[in-house]
Amino acid sequence: MLKYTNTAGKPCKWYPVCPMKRFFEEGKLDTKWIAAYCLGHWERCIRYQMEESNRYHPDHMLPDGSLDESLV
Numbered sequence: 547m548l549k550y551t552n553t554a555g556k557p558c559k560w561y562p563v564c565p566m567k568r569f570f571e572e573g574k575l576d577t578k579w580i581a582a583y584c585l586g587h588w589e590r591c592i593r594y595q596m597e598e599s600n601r602y603h604p605d606h607m608l609p610d611g612s613l614d615e616s617l618v
């Protein structure tokens with residue numbers, strides 16, 4: 547069971563529609579990303595920051611901004 551690593555006790559507002567959630571549920575993404583960002587400090591997520599400012603970012607971009615070609 548995943549636990550929140552933030553004090554807000556809620557996930558990133560984009561989590562329900564974020565490809566990271568889908569990749570995680572498909573077993574393609576390490577739990578650490580979800581724990582650290584989606585259920586943690588989402589404001590540090592590059593995807594989040596780009597979403598907030600309407601900047602394009604590919605589905606295979608990880609929360610730290612790096613690209614994971616295995617997710618293409």
Ligand code: SF4
Nearest residue numbers: 558561564584588591
């Ligand atoms: S990857 Fe980033 S934008 Fe997507 S749900 Fe997680 S914190 Fe939010």
